[in-house]
Amino acid sequence: MTDSTSDDPRAPDHPEIRAAVRALCAKFPGEYWRAHDRERAYPEDFVRALTEAGYLAALIPEAYGGSGLPLSAAAAILEEIHKSGGNAAACHAQMYTMGTILRHGSEAQKRRWLPGIAAGNLRLQAFGVTEPGSGSDTLGLATTAKRQGDRYLVQGQKVWTSRAEHSDLMLLLARTTPKEEVRKKGEGLSVFVVDLKAATGGENPPVTIRPIRTMINHATTEVFIDGLEVPVADRIGEEGQGFRYILDGMNAERILIAAECLGDARWFIETARKYATERQVFGRPIGQNQGVQFPIARAFAQTEAAELMVRRAAALFQAGVSCGPEANMAKLLAADASWAAAEACLQTHGGYGFAEEFDVERKFRETRLYQIAPISTNLILAYLAEHVLDLPRSY
Numbered sequence: 300m301t302d303s304t305s306d307d308p309r310a311p312d313h314p315e316i317r318a319a320v321r322a323l324c325a326k327f328p329g330e331y332w333r334a335h336d337r338e339r340a341y342p343e344d345f346v347r348a349l350t351e352a353g354y355l356a357a358l359i360p361e362a363y364g365g366s367g368l369p370l371s372a373a374a375a376i377l378e379e380i381h382k383s384g385g386n387a388a389a390c391h392a393q394m395y396t397m398g399t400i401l402r403h404g405s406e407a408q409k410r411r412w413l414p415g416i417a418a419g420n421l422r423l424q425a426f427g428v429t430e431p432g433s434g435s436d437t438l439g440l441a442t443t444a445k446r447q448g449d450r451y452l453v454q455g456q457k458v459w460t461s462r463a464e465h466s467d468l469m470l471l472l473a474r475t476t477p478k479e480e481v482r483k484k485g486e487g488l489s490v491f492v493v494d495l496k497a498a499t500g501g502e503n504p505p506v507t508i509r510p511i512r513t514m515i516n517h518a519t520t521e522v523f524i525d526g527l528e529v530p531v532a533d534r535i536g537e538e539g540q541g542f543r544y545i546l547d548g549m550n551a552e553r554i555l556i557a558a559e560c561l562g563d564a565r566w567f568i569e570t571a572r573k574y575a576t577e578r579q580v581f582g583r584p585i586g587q588n589q590g591v592q593f594p595i596a597r598a599f600a601q602t603e604a605a606e607l608m609v610r611r612a613a614a615l616f617q618a619g620v621s622c623g624p625e626a627n628m629a630k631l632l633a634a635d636a637s638w639a640a641a642e643a644c645l646q647t648h649g650g651y652g653f654a655e656e657f658d659v660e661r662k663f664r665e666t667r668l669y670q671i672a673p674i675s676t677n678l679i680l681a682y683l684a685e686h687v688l689d690l691p692r693s694y
C-alpha cells in the first residue's frame with residue numbers, strides 16, 4: 300500500500316490510499332448497496348475486495364502480516380468508503396477489535412490470530428459487549444465466565460452483536476468476579492476471544508445467533524450463550540481487567556466511526572449540492588434560494604470543524620497520548636455534522652429524497668445510527684461534563 304503526505308496543508312491526508320479506496324468503491328455503486336439493503340444481505344463481495352486489498356489489515360503491524368499504518372490511514376479508508384456512498388459497517392470493527400489483542404494479548408496470542416486476520420483467513424468482526432440489561436451501563440452486564448481448571452464456563456446473552464454470523468471470532472466481555480466482590484467498580488470483567496464457528500457448530504451448540512431485522516442493513520444479532528467453554532489461553536490479558544482493555548480500544552473505535560460520519564457528511568453535502576444545482580423549480584435552480592443553500596452551507600462548516608477534531612484525536616492516539624475527550628468530541632461533532640448534512644440533503648431533494656433510487660433515504664437511515672451507537676450522544680456529553688468540565692456525575 301503506497302502512502303504519502305501532500306505539501307498542501309489543506310489537502311486530505313493519505314492521498315494515495317484515498318484514491319485507491321475510491322477506485323475500489325467505484326466497483327460497488329449505489330445499485331449494489333441498494334440491493335443488499337433491500338434484502339438485508341451481507342455485502343460479502345465488498346468485504347472480500349476490501350480484505351484482499353489489505354485495507355482491513357491497515358492497522359496490524361508488519362511483523363504480523365499487516366501494513367502497520369497509523370490510525371489516520373484507517374480513518375481515511377473508512378471515510379472514503381462512506382463518502383463514495385457505501386457503508387463500512389459490514390467490516391469496520393475488525394480494525395479496532397484486533398487492537399485489544401495487539402495491545403493486551405500475549406505474544407503467543409498475537410502470533411496465533413493476527414497473521415490470519417491480516418491475511419483475511421480469519422475474521423474478527425464480532426464484538427460482544429452490549430446485553431439486554433446493559434447498553435450504556437457496560438458495568439451492569441450479566442454474562443458470567445466462571446473458571447473451572449484450565450477453562451471458563453460462559454453463560455449469558457448478548458444483543459446487538461453485529462456481524463456475528465459473518466465472523467470467525469468474537470471478542471467477548473464477561474463478568475469473572477461478581478460485582479459485589481470487586482475492589483474497584485471497573486474491575487471484575489474479562490475479555491475473551493471466542494471461536495464462533497466452533498461454538499455455533501454441531502448438535503446443541505453452546506452459542507446460538509439470532510439475527511435482528513433493523514431499519515438499516517447492519518447484520519446485527521442476538522447471541523445466546525449456554526455452557527460455552529473457553530480455554531484460559533483464550534483470555535486476553537489479566538482476569539478482571541477486561542473493562543480497561545475494552546475502554547482502551549474505544550478511543551480508536553470512536554475516531555474511526557467519526558471518520559465514517561465525515562464520509563457520510565461529505566456524501567450528503569455533495570449529493571445535495573449537485574441536486575440543488577440541477578433541479579429547476581419556478582424556472583431556476585433551487586440552489587439559488589438561500590433557504591436551500593444555507594442548511595447545506597451550515598452542514599459543510601460543521602463537517603470541516605468536525606474533521607479538525609477527528610484529525611486531532613487521531614494524531615493524539617497515534618502519539619500514544621490519552622485522548623478520551625478528543626475521541627469522544629470527534630465522534631459527537633462528526634455524528635452531528637453527518638446528521639445535519641443528511642437532513643439538509645433529504646430536504647433539498649423534496650419528495651425525491653424518499654425514493655430508494657436516489658440513495659438519500661438509505662444513507663439517511665444509516666447515518667442516524669451514529670447518534671446512538673457505539674455510544675449515544677447523551678453519554679458523550681455526560682462524559683465531557685464529568686471528566687473534562689469537572690461537573691458532578693449525573694448517573
Ligand SMILES: Cc1cc2nc3c(=O)[nH]c(=O)nc-3n(C[C@H](O)[C@H](O)[C@H](O)COP(=O)(O)OP(=O)(O)OC[C@H]3O[C@@H](n4cnc5c(N)ncnc54)[C@H](O)[C@@H]3O)c2cc1C
Nearest residue numbers: 426427428429434435459460461517672673675677678694
Ligand atoms: C445497529 C446497532 C449495532 C450495534 N452493534 C453493536 C456491537 O456490534 N456490539 C455491541 O456490543 N453493541 C452494539 N450495539 C449496541 C450499542 O452500543 C448500544 O445500543 C448503545 O451503547 C446504547 O445502549 P442501549 O441501546 O442499551 O441504550 P440505553 O443504555 O438503554 O439508553 C437509551 C437512551 O437513554 C439515554 N440514556 C441512558 N442513560 C442516560 C443517562 N444517564 N443520561 C442521559 N441519557 C441517558 C441514552 O443516551 C439513550 O438515548 C449496536 C447497536 C445498534 C443499534
